Amino acid sequence: MLAPFFTTPLTITSQFSFCGLPLRLDSYAGCAFSCTFCFARVRGGNSFGDVVRAADSAKLDRIFRSVFEEDDTSGGMVRQFLRRRVPIHFGGMSDPFQPAELRYRVTESFLQALARYRYPTVLSTRSKMVACEPYINLLKQLGNVVVQFSFCSSRDEVAALFEPYSTSPSNLLGVMSTLAREGIAVTCRWQPYIPGVSEPAEEFVSRMSSVGCRHVALEHLKIPIERSHPLWGKLTKSAGRDFYSEYKSLNALRDGREYVLPPQAKLPTIREVARAVRTRGMTFGAADNEFQYLSDTGCCCSGVDQFPGFENWFRCQIGCAVREGFGKRITYGSVSRHWAPIGSLDRFLNSRSRLSGRTELSGSLHDHLRARWNSPKAPGSPASFYGVVPTAEITSAGNKVYVWDSKILTALGDLKVSAGGL
Ligand code: SF4
Structure with missing residues (x-):
């Protein structure tokens, strides 16, 4: 039908x-x-x-x-x-x-x-x-x-x-x-x-x-x-x-x-x-x-x-920051240095995920990314990636710092070929 x-x-x-x-x-x-x-x-x-x-x-x-x-x-x-x-x-x-x-x-x-x-x-x-x-x-x-x-x-x-x-x-x-x-x-x-x-x-x-x-x-x-x-x-x-x-x-x-x-x-x-x-x-x-x-x-x-023509894939996201920070400290600076659209993302999300209305935030892309970044239990936070763990450190911009579990990092060594393409 x-x-x-x-x-x-x-x-x-x-x-x-x-x-x-x-x-x-x-x-x-x-x-x-x-x-x-x-x-x-x-x-x-x-x-x-x-x-x-x-x-x-x-x-x-x-x-x-x-x-x-x-x-x-x-x-x-x-x-x-x-x-x-x-x-x-x-x-x-x-x-x-x-x-x-x-x-x-x-x-x-x-x-x-x-x-x-x-x-x-x-x-x-x-x-x-x-x-x-x-x-x-x-x-x-x-x-x-x-x-x-x-x-x-x-x-x-x-x-x-x-x-x-x-x-x-x-x-x-x-x-x-x-x-x-x-x-x-x-x-x-x-x-x-x-x-x-x-x-x-x-x-x-x-x-x-x-x-x-x-x-x-x-x-x-x-x-x-x-x-x-x-x-x-x-x-x-x-x-x-x-x-x-x-x-x-x-x-x-x-x-x-x-x-x-x-x-x-x-x-x-x-x-x-x-x-x-x-x-x-x-x-x-x-x-x-x-x-x-x-x-x-x-x-x-x-x-x-x-492939040629795909150079402008979207980099202002947490997955990209985790990849870029493989084996190192992972900071929100890796996200914020990339281009991002302005305005509110809320209208593209279901009502439970929207930020404007139930918070002081406008629901911009960075509002949503920071909300996940600073809540290690949130879906899509850096800690949702295998081997990434939150620290108690907070940067001057107010964002959490993450590091890698050294045992997991060693175990993954043979699987990770490069951090190219960023
Ligand atoms: S959208 Fe779902 S149902 Fe349709 S082809 Fe893809 S996997 Fe199959």
């Missing part, structure tokens, strides 16, 4: 405090691929897999025209990001090439607008449609583009259980190869890596390497805290396993509305995948948030900053 329109296709992600790609573009709200592990899709009042709403296909073009051709100097935060050409992540909440695209062509219109301004874009998909015309031609016109393919497995029989409506891995690998031959940068995200189900690292990584993939990011499966969640039955049935009990027995930690494996349980797989990726000359991205600093390039886990 499809109901028109959804009105905010271009917005700022709630992950702004640690993400190098905070501008999120979606051509559809809701995703008919209905992957069994995609819990975020059914939160916030969304129901399970039934409604897909198309964006106004002319909206992005209107925004670009006013920003780039009409001397629009308005202070809107999204517009400030656009004027600076901070890369857009297209497909953050829904697949741009889901079946609705065959009828509504919103993705095609958005790609036309992006190509007109050669706007740096990271496009995420699990669909073979990306290699069809007119899309492949639009991607070539756009030039400044990285296509990021997501997999839970490179084995068709496994993917068929967990993501039955997206393109099969074998088919998707062929699509990656086609795009790479056409000179389009292709990367992949092993998301989610499903413990005990996904194949060994060597098998997955060698398949990606064989089709021209340049970067592999890894993120472990998260499970929702509510056992009554509508996707629980599907996931458990697909795997023939009780992930809830398994995660509990591994001392899973609560992260917002999800359970995640503890860092120690993830490290062996991270080590194995990073080694396999680097051995083949690709770059590795650590997409589990607490390990983001182990990524080989500066732009969080995405790896896009290695």
Whole structure:
């Protein structure tokens, strides 16, 4: 069922405090691929897999025209990001090439607008449609583009259980190869890596390497805290396993509305995948948030900053400061030295996260970053990264100083290759 329109296709992600790609573009709200592990899709009042709403296909073009051709100097935060050409992540909440695209062509219109301004874009998909015309031609016109393919497995029989409506891995690998031959940068995200189900690292990584993939990011499966969640039955049935009990027995930690494996349980797989990726000359991205600093390039886990056109990825965030301070004192000065948009971020956040109204603060980006920085237990604070610990020291500007746990630092030594790309 499809109901028109959804009105905010271009917005700022709630992950702004640690993400190098905070501008999120979606051509559809809701995703008919209905992957069994995609819990975020059914939160916030969304129901399970039934409604897909198309964006106004002319909206992005209107925004670009006013920003780039009409001397629009308005202070809107999204517009400030656009004027600076901070890369857009297209497909953050829904697949741009889901079946609705065959009828509504919103993705095609958005790609036309992006190509007109050669706007740096990271496009995420699990669909073979990306290699069809007119899309492949639009991607070539756009030039400044990285296509990021997501997999839970490179084995068709496994993917068929967990993501039955997206393109099969074998088919998707062929699509990656086609795009790479056409000179389009292709990367992949092993998301989610499903413990005990996904194949060994060597098998997955060698398949990606064989089709021209340049970067592999890894993120472990998260499970929702509510056992009554509508996707629980599907996931458990697909795997023939009780992930809830398994995660509990591994001392899973609560992260917002999800359970995640503890860092120690993830490290062996991270080590194995990073080694396999680097051995083949690709770059590795650590997409589990607490390990983001182990990524080989500066732009969080995405790896896009290695490609021309993506130089203006967003650096004024805590993830970047932790990476920059690997093995050293971590101070807020590492955040504040980078460009930031002015104005209030509050309107992009849910009511519980807003600062204006319930505090004296206006809700600027720095207000939000400092609030997390100075509350070590807050999600996204420096202490949420594995091995980072708060000290009692406060700088003259009133911000906490963090350091590294020396034992953890030693244990991670072989995994961290550089702090390049900052
Ligand atoms: S394709 Fe992506 S957005 Fe759509 S259901 Fe699957 S994981 Fe979620």
